[in-house]
Amino acid sequence: xxxxxxxxxxxxxxxxxxxxxxxxxxxxxxxxxxxxxxxxxxxxxxxxxxxxxxxxxxxxxxxxxxxxxxxxxxxxxxxxxxxxxxxxxxxxxxxxxxxxxxxxxxxxxxxxxxxxxxxxxxxxxxxxxxxxxxxxxxxxxxxxxxxxxxxxxxxxxxxxxxxxxxxxxxxxxxxxxxxxxxxxxxxxxxxxxxxxxxxxxxxxxxxxxxxxxxxxxxxxxxxxxxxxxxxxxxxxxxxxxxxxxxxxxxxxxxxxxxxxxxxxxxxxxxxxxxxxxxxxxxxxxxxxxxxxxxxxxxxxxxxxxxxxxxxxxxxxxxxxx
Amino acid sequence: xxxxxxxxxxxxxxxxxxxxxxxxxxxxxxxxxxxxxxxxxxxxxxxxxxxxxxxxxxxxxxxxxxxxxxxxxxxxxxxxxxxxxxxxxxxxxxxxxxxxxxxxxxxxxxxxxxxxxxxxxxxxxxxxxxxxxxxxxxxxxxxxxxxxxxxxxxxxxxxxxxxxxxxxxxxxxxxxxxxxxxxxxxxxxxxxxxxxxxxxxxxxxxxxxxxxxxxxxxxxxxxxxxxxxxxxxxxxxxxxxxxxxxxxxxxxxxx
Numbered sequence: 001x002x003x004x005x006x007x008x009x010x011x012x013x014x015x016x017x018x019x020x021x022x023x024x025x026x027x028x029x030x031x032x033x034x035x036x037x038x039x040x041x042x043x044x045x046x047x048x049x050x051x052x053x054x055x056x057x058x059x060x061x062x063x064x065x066x067x068x069x070x071x072x073x074x075x076x077x078x079x080x081x082x083x084x085x086x087x088x089x090x091x092x093x094x095x096x097x098x099x100x101x102x103x104x105x106x107x108x109x110x111x112x113x114x115x116x117x118x119x120x121x122x123x124x125x126x127x128x129x130x131x132x133x134x135x136x137x138x139x140x141x142x143x144x145x146x147x148x149x150x151x152x153x154x155x156x157x158x159x160x161x162x163x164x165x166x167x168x169x170x171x172x173x174x175x176x177x178x179x180x181x182x183x184x185x186x187x188x189x190x191x192x193x194x195x196x197x198x199x200x201x202x203x204x205x206x207x208x209x210x211x212x213x214x215x216x217x218x219x220x221x222x223x224x225x226x227x228x229x230x231x232x233x234x235x236x237x238x239x240x241x242x243x244x245x246x247x248x249x250x251x252x253x254x255x256x257x258x259x260x261x262x263x264x265x266x267x268x269x270x271x272x273x274x275x276x277x278x279x280x281x282x283x284x285x286x287x288x289x290x291x292x293x294x295x296x297x298x299x300x301x302x303x304x305x306x307x308x309x310x311x312x313x314x315x316x317x318x319x320x321x
Numbered sequence: 322x323x324x325x326x327x328x329x330x331x332x333x334x335x336x337x338x339x340x341x342x343x344x345x346x347x348x349x350x351x352x353x354x355x356x357x358x359x360x361x362x363x364x365x366x367x368x369x370x371x372x373x374x375x376x377x378x379x380x381x382x383x384x385x386x387x388x389x390x391x392x393x394x395x396x397x398x399x400x401x402x403x404x405x406x407x408x409x410x411x412x413x414x415x416x417x418x419x420x421x422x423x424x425x426x427x428x429x430x431x432x433x434x435x436x437x438x439x440x441x442x443x444x445x446x447x448x449x450x451x452x453x454x455x456x457x458x459x460x461x462x463x464x465x466x467x468x469x470x471x472x473x474x475x476x477x478x479x480x481x482x483x484x485x486x487x488x489x490x491x492x493x494x495x496x497x498x499x500x501x502x503x504x505x506x507x508x509x510x511x512x513x514x515x516x517x518x519x520x521x522x523x524x525x526x527x528x529x530x531x532x533x534x535x536x537x538x539x540x541x542x543x544x545x546x547x548x549x550x551x552x553x554x555x556x557x558x559x560x561x562x563x564x565x566x567x568x569x570x571x572x573x574x575x576x
Binding site for chain 2: 017051054055056057058075076077079080082083084086088090091092093094095103104106107108109
């Protein structure tokens with residue numbers, strides 16, 4: 001039974017390539033107007049899931065629907081209210097920015113007049129209006145990315161899939177695109193954001209699902225996920241001398257599971273922040289060091305991710321794939 | 322949902338979107354080097370190389386030139402475009418857009434068809450204006466261009482259904498099919514002058530039937546019945562398109 005508040009509903013979705021299971025029976029829902037993050041390392045099944053939801057690929061089994069329309073059996077209807085920003089900026093390089101938008105509008109059944117009006121509005125919003133008559137082959141990476149996002153908005157989609165929208169971009173473009181994503185979501189568009197950038201998911205998403213090896217290992221708000229990671233707490237400390245002590249010394253302190261150097265700071269994963277802070281104070285006294293900064297910020301989404309997926313842990317799996 | 326897919330409103334939407342795809346393909350791919358080389362230049366020089374030194378009037382060869390142009394140009398657009406679109410990931414734009422795979426393929430096929438028919442009009446005008454080629458049956462001529470163009474374009478779409486990102490691979494396969502067909506279809510040697518085994522081979526080539534129709538339409542004697550020419554071309558069109566759609570669907574299932 002379709003819930004009117006549901007934008008996306010996925011039930012037991014499986015995608016196999018021979019013996020390889022890329023997506024292994026995942027289920028989740030995305031509410032209307034939500035900014036939903038789909039997190040996972042490379043090869044976890046994120047893009048495969050997006051490809052199935054957007055009709056690029058077909059599932060082996062299971063079901064998925066968008067606004068109540070099955071993506072396989074009723075794909076035409078499902079796709080009418082959707083658009084996608086794929087991982088690769090796939091605008092037609094032989095076409096101008098303007099022609100790309102006009103073509104996309106026509107392909108989605110938007111009238112020529114409305115497409116032209118919207119194309120102008122989007123090109124101005126994305127600071128590409130002056131380049132509207134330039135062929136895309138002359139565009140920078142950032143400009144292509146912005147154009148592809150504009151193309152995805154030409155039909156005013158109710159659900160927007162964004163697959164790694166900021167990958168490979170310079171800092172300025174990343175900031176601009178993140179701001180655009182927030183604005184689009186504020187306008188009521190449901191955004192399904194696929195990313196392996198945890199910081200990005202943390203600052204943008206209402207809820208996130210973490211997928212690893214084709215299976216969803218957690219779904220919740222970023223803050224709830226951090227709170228749920230009881231075994232992971234963080235103490236950050238900085239001394240007046242940058243070369244104070246070796247990482248092994250700090251890793252051997254009471255309750256510390258792992259010590260990582262972040263510039264002039266040390267980041268200690270601990271099971272007992274209180275015991276660790278006391279030990280650090282003693283350590284500083286013994287070594288004649290002065291503590292210039294100390295903080296217990298709680299675990300980041302990255303810590304939760306490592307805890308849940310095992311990626312990056314000593315003895316855990318690598319982060320590639 | 323099958324009923325909805327066949328509703329006039331839905332069919333209208335899908336048809337309009339397939340025209341959008343066809344229009345885009347014509348604008349983007351007509352001037353691509355492989356299209357110009359294999360669609361225009363190659364047929365023209367191939368024809369010249371066979372007719373230079375021949376004793377008969379050149380106007381007799383015009384139906385053959387029209388047929389070669391139609392054959393090469395119609396079958397060229399999809400194979401030149403689709404691998405490139407897979408490589409640049411623009412192909413996935415169609416799959417995520419509200420248009421069914423069948424109508425998307427139809428749009429791609431229409432582009433080849435339109436390009437082929439337009440290109441074939443050039444040698445026809447060249448023959449009519451320059452060498453006095455007479456069009457004795459305009460109806461057969463139009464049917465030959467329309468049905469032949471669609472048939473060859475579907476053949477190109479079928480070859481383009483190969484799931485590869487390398488345009489060169491598709492062009493190689495396409496020419497591997499096209500060149501033997503060219504020499505066994507009665508274009509350079511009339512079917513009536515061929516030995517029995519060669520006529521048997523010619524009977525399996527769709528090009529033989531298109532060439533036969535074009536010959537008839539310009540006052541020459543045909544080898545097959547005109548209705549048989551049309552029927553065989555239509556059957557080939559249906560077979561090529563159905564097979565192409567099946568392969569595209571299977572590729573999507575595997576992708």
